[in-house]
Amino acid sequence: MHKLNDILSVIDSNIGGSQWFVFLLLGTGIFFTIYLKFPQFRYLKHSLRIVRGKFDKEGDKGDTSHFQALTTALSGTVGTGNIAGVALAIHLGGPAALFWMLVTAAVGMTTKFVEVTLSHKYREVAQDGSIAGGPMYYMKNRLNLKWLAVIFAVATVLSSFGTGSLPQVNSISNSLFETFGINHMLTGGVLALLLGFVIIGGIKRIAQVTSRLVPVMAIIYFIGAIAVIFYNYENILPSLEAIFGDVFTGTAATGGFLGGSIAFAFNRGVNRGLFSNEAGQGSAPIAHAAARAHEPVSEGLVALLEPFIDTIIICTLTGLVLLSSGVWTEKHENQFQDADLVVFDGTYSEQNQQDVDKLHNYLVGEADLPLFTGTLAIENGVVANQPTILHARSVAENVKVWVNDQPYSGPLELVDGKIDREKERNPSGLTLTGQSLMHSAPLTTIAFTRSWFGDxxxxxxxxxxxxxxxxxxxxxxxxxxxxxxYLFGSGKVIYYHIIYVIGFFVASFTDTTIIWTLSGITIALMTIPNLFGILALSKEMKNEVKSFWKEYADRFPGEKLPKG
Incomplete structure (x- = not known):
């Protein structure tokens, strides 16, 4: 598994994890923010009014209401990115990563406004009579770039697994196992059956389910988060100071956290911010294209609310929960995952600042350290002459080796700092446990116990x-x-649904780190063609906005409109 993760990591580092991708994403949002004169601030009040149906006309075509389209798109964005993704961003880059998530959301509000407007304008009616829309349709119908539309559509299919299916059920099964001890496969099996039942009903059933789920889940999560933050009220101001104060300095080593660099916080914050709100990815326009509206900009204004709700509100709550509770710097007992594990050829102490600096530089990619290759002697689960073991970007403590849940005695073979999983070299069923930092959903789970609610x-x-x-x-x-x-017609959708549900089940017991790495790749494969597409139509977007406000003024004379 770790070899596969290494390959995926190299791919991710050259696209979604690269600096040029980050600058393309933020640059597009900044360009439209300036070009359209800060619509995320000037139009916010009108967005709320349109969601309530103020601008609707009788006979508007579509399969869903504005609110249903919003909740469907929100249900696609409010997920593991808000719970596990924030924890992963802070784990990788420190508190400053949350700042960059918020910046990404602020400019992403404009990006989503643009992509939804253009996609809604060029939507079509599918063979089965349903509405079909998304960036692939403006790429085909307006830009006349059918090849780019195909690339986007293929990337959307891949991303439906890398973003929507695999990491979601993986985080669910991990959380339920940590909390209730429920078997991963059992969780996956039950949820896969429920998923199949819902998606067979199409967008109308999906909209009915999500319009009920989203408000309920938001209220539950809000109450739990506020309980943690105010229970640790003395840490609120220090947490805010860390979020904004570490932006231009990086985060120093503290507790088990070995420090984060400015570049790492920036890159991971923007990357996880995109995973959270999906602004620029081109996914939400597919849901909004089904909304009943005669004017594309009106639906774009509805979509403008998504990054605000998803990231600026919910992700900020999660970040404050993690920081105020202090769990992000603490080592916790957990089972090690191979992809998060590396063994060094030498001993490094957290009590020695020079050693901490070496480990920090290794983690941020600024220096190499010699990795262990050879045999470790294990006696009753304990590693003799234990070298430094890094797990989840922290020095692991009290490491124990197990085989089929029993303490192991015998040799343990490693190659380049990783456990050799060849059966003839190491026993099957071999696992390692110990104390180290945690990330993703398990870390957020621990943080939520630091309140009046306790366990x-x-x-x-x-x-x-x-x-x-x-x-x-x-x-x-x-x-x-x-x-x-779009690619094959309505008749082939059933086969996709079958594969989607099967993949959902399998991911419930697959390595978490590999799934997160895969999701980063598929996000980039959707985002890049979509960003180039909306940039090419920037002038048309501006004309659409002018046309919309003219009609709005005609329908509601005397109402105060945004300036410019």
């Missing part, structure tokens, strides 16, 4: 994650559904 707090995360992630998987099945419809 009951972990149930809030489990329930919230279950609702968040499951609704995300539902919405992404629709995105993939529309991409398949």
């Amino acid at each position: 009951f707090g972990k149930y809030i995360v489990s329930i919230g994650l279950l609702l968040f992630a499951f609704s995300t998987a539902i919405s992404w099945s629709y995105y993939g559904d529309r991409a398949i419809t």
Whole structure:
């Protein structure tokens, strides 16, 4: 598994994890923010009014209401990115990563406004009579770039697994296992059956389910998060100071955290910010294209609310929960994953600042350290003459080796700092446990226990994650559904649904780190063609906005409109 993750990591580092991708994403949002004169601030009040149906006309075509389109798109974005993704960003880059997530959301509000408007304008009616829309349709119908539309549609299908299916059920199964001890495969099997039932009903059933799920899950999560933050009220101001104060300095080593660099916080914050709100990815326009509206800009204004709700509100709550509770710097007992594990040829102490600096430089990619290759002697589960073992970017403590849940005695073979998983060299069923930092959903789960709710707090995360992630998987099945419809027609969608549900089940017991790495790749494969497409139509977008406000003024004379 770690070899596969290494390959995927190299691919991710050259696209979604690269600096040029980050600058393309933020640059597009900044360009439209300036070009359209800060619509995310000037139009916010009108967005709320349109969601309530103020601008609707009788006879507007579409399959869903504005609110249903918004909740469907939100259910696709409010998921593991808000619970596990924030924890992963802070784990990788420190508190400053949350700052860059918020910046990404602020400019992403404009990006989503643009991509939804253009996609809604060029939507079509599919063979089965349903509405089909998304960036692939403006690429085909307006830009006349059918090859680019195909690339986007294929990337959407891949991303429906990498973003919507695989990481969602993986986080659910991990959280339920940590909280209730429920077997990963059992969780995957039950949820796969429920998923299949919902998505067979198409967008109308999906919209009905998500319009009920989203408000409920938001309220549950909000109550649990506020309980943690105010229970640790003395850490609120230090947490805010860390978020904004570390932006231009990086985060110093503290507790088990070995420090984060400015570049790493920036890159991971923007990357996880995109995973959270999907602004620029081109996914939400597929849901909004189904909304009943005669004027594309009106639906774009509805979409403008998504990054605000998803990232600026919910992700900020999660970040403050993690920081105020202090769990992000603490080592916790957990089972090690191979992809997060590396063994060095030498001993490094956290009590020695020079050693800490060496480990920090290794983690941020600024220096190499010699990796262990050879045999470790294990006696009753304990490593003799233990070298430094790094797990989850922290020095692991009290490491124990097990085989089929029994303490292991014998040799343990390693190659280049990784456990050799060849059966003839190491026994099958071999696992390592110990104390190290944690990330993703398990870390957020621990954080939610640091409140008046105590251990009951972990149930809030489990329930919230279950609702968040499951609704995300539902919405992404629709995105993939529309991409398949574009590529092959409505008749082939059933085969996609079958594969989607099977993949959902399998991912419930697959290595977490590999899934997160895969999701980063598929996000980039959708985002790049979509960003180039909307940039090419910037002038048309500006004309659409002018046309919309003219009609709005004619319908509501005397109402105060945004200036410019």
